[in-house]
Amino acid sequence: MSDREEFLAGERPDDVLMYFSAAAVSGVDALAERGERVDDGAVLVVEGETGRSAFQNAVSVDPMQFAKRAMGTEGDVDPDCTGGVCPAADEGGNGDHEARFVFAFAEEQNTEVDGIYQEGDVIHAYVSCSCGEAYSEKWLAGER
16 A cells, blocks of 8 residues: 555554645656656655645645635545645636645544544645635545
């Protein structure tokens, strides 16, 4: 099982997942050497604090500020965390709608709160679209 598959299954709750499209960062081949090469970019799964720092260095965006902004807009994130369906595309927005980067983390099951968190570990994923929109989705780990 790959690092990404383990993360998405909820087996790496202390790690973060980062996807970077080749169009969004320079040196995507160097990133792929540390992670997994995908058709149009690279995916890395690394320890949480190290991952947050690496994300900020790669795209010059604080990951928690980015997540906070993206939480305001629900969208459809691909189950493999390498893209999604931008909600601005549904609104007839102009331009391309390709994921530039994705930041995701897992939150362990918490039976003391309401909602999805009672059912199991939850994946939180945040996408930056080439049109400028930021959006998010969350789902139960291993359910997609």
